[in-house]
Amino acid sequence: MQVIDGIELYHVTAPLPAPFSPSWIPGTVRNxxxxxxxxFITDDGVEGWSGFTGAGRERVGIGHTLADLFLGESPEDIDRLAERIHIMAVGGNFNWWLEPAFWDIKAKNAGLPLYKLLGGSSDRLRLYASSGELRDTGARREEAEARLADGFDTMKIRVHDWDEKVDIEHITDVATHMQGRMKISVDCNQAFRLTAKADAPLWSLDRAKRxxxxxxxxxxxxxxxxxxGEWHEEMAKLTAYSRVPIAGGELHVMGYAELARMIKMRCYNIYQPDAMFTGGVKQSLDVAKLCREEGVKFSSHTWTNGFGFIINAHVFAASGFADEMVFEYPLNEPGWVPEGRDAIIKQPFMHDKGWFNMPQTPGLGFEIDHEQLKKYGKCxxxxxxxxxxxxxxxLASMT
Ligand SMILES: [Mg+2]
Structure with missing residues (x-):
């Protein structure tokens, strides 16, 4: 039986081509x-990779636990490995991002791209351009025009102002400007308040209704x-009230159990789990299946880095929703662009006039650029x- 024989952990910090200020973390500038x-390396040399967003050194101590839980295990027995990840989570350490690495191995063993192993047949995904920064209305109009010219037919914009009038003016202006040419959606990022650097507005149900x-x-x-994100009853009220679809679900770290309850409660019309946060590939697909059964929609969240994008692309391509929903493509020029976003991946995941062509190589479908890893990563x-x-x-020299 093939077993996991090696584990390596790296911390990677690679430069962005320009500073990037995520709307959802007020006061932050990322360079x-x-x-x-x-x-993960098997005894017969198959490699499984994954990469998860990091802040400081919060995961520097997890190696010994990983060694205890995963060395000598079969990489094919993903239910068992997921149970081990759940054990870590109960111990206070959420690491769902490890699970896709086992799927990488399993799909390589099968000689198939992961989405095909999972039964998917959507080789091409219709993307929406997902912006990441706050902008004034003039700059947002220009950005939307640029994305339309790129080939996107849908774009997601961001709001995060203290004054609700500013937020409403913003969506009204851009949507009116692009009317009939491009669909606009908006991310309010209210489900998880990232107030580590500066305070952020907190919407009431009344504000959300307006x-x-x-x-x-x-x-x-x-x-x-x-x-x-924890106001499930209020969410369900809003969704019942709203004339526009309400979406969410990217950061519910309890995974399927929580999202299934939310689906049954009709918290959202569109569910957006992210395999890296909300239970891995398997639980994301279980969420998609339940969405279908319950008559609601599904489209994975992808915004972390290149690994998060491609892993969720495999989930979405196998979800059964790829022909009816658009898929998130994080793009915020000039800072958050594929070359920076997909650091250390040999061929960044470029879009093709607003579409994404699924990789056809076995596994997750990327190659690590070992030169770049050596340059920007530390084992x-x-x-x-x-x-x-x-x-x-x-990591002593890490800033
Ligand atoms: Mg979002």
């Missing part, structure tokens, strides 16, 4: 893309995360069934 990278009314008046395609943990090395000093 780099930062993530943890894992490589916003949904304004969004419906200008025919937005959907409104994303207009309420705090801080390495283990095999024979020996374990923990090198926290590798």
């Amino acid at each position: 780099t893309v930062t993530f943890y990278l894992v490589r 916003f949904a009314d304004a969004a419906a008046d200008v025919e937005l395609a959907w409104v994303e995360e207009p309420l705090f 801080f943990f390495k283990a095999s069934r024979k020996e374990v090395h923990w090198m926290p000093e590798a």
Whole structure:
């Protein structure tokens, strides 16, 4: 039986071509893309990779637990491995991002791109351009025109102002300007308040209703995360009230169990799990299946980095929703562009006039650029069934 014989963990910090200020983390300017990278290696040399967004050194200590839980295990037995990830989560350490690396191995073993192994047949995904920064209306009009010229027929814009009038003016202006040429949606990023650097507005149900009314008046395609993520009852009220579809679901770290309850409660019209946060590939597909059964929609969230994008692309391509929904393509010039977003991946995931052509190589379908990894990454943990090395000093120079 094939077993996991090696684990390596890296911390990667690669430069962005220009600063990027995510709307959902007020007060933040990013000059780099930062993530943890894992490589699982089987005894017969098959590699499974995944990469998860990082802040500081919060995952530097997880190596020994990974070695205890995964070395010597079959990479094909994903239910068992997912149970191990759940054990880590109960212990306070959510690491659903590891699960796709096992699928990478399983699909490589099968000689298939992952989405095909999962039964998917959608080789080409219709994308929507997902912006990431706040802009004034003039700059947003220009951005929407640029994305339309790129070939996108849908774009998601961002709002995060203290004054609801500013938010409403913003969507009204851009949607009216693009009317009939491009669909506009909006992400309010209210489900999880990232107030680490500066405070952020917190919408009430009444504010969300007024916003949904304004969004419906200008025919937005959907409104994303207009309420705090734990307010399930309020969400269900808003969704029942709204004339525009309400979407969300990217950060419900309890995974399928929580999202299934939310689906049954009709918290949203469109569910957007992210395999990296909400239970891995398997649970995301279970969510898609339940969405179909319950008559609601599904489209994966992808915004973390190139790994998050491609892993969720495989899920979406196998979800059964790829012919009726658009899929998130994070793009915010000049800082958040494929070359920076997909750091250390040999061929960044470019769009093709607003479409994404699924990779056809076995597994997740990317190659690590080892030169770039050497340049921007530091290996801080390495283990095999024979020996374990923990090198926290590798990160001593980390800023
Ligand atoms: Mg979102």
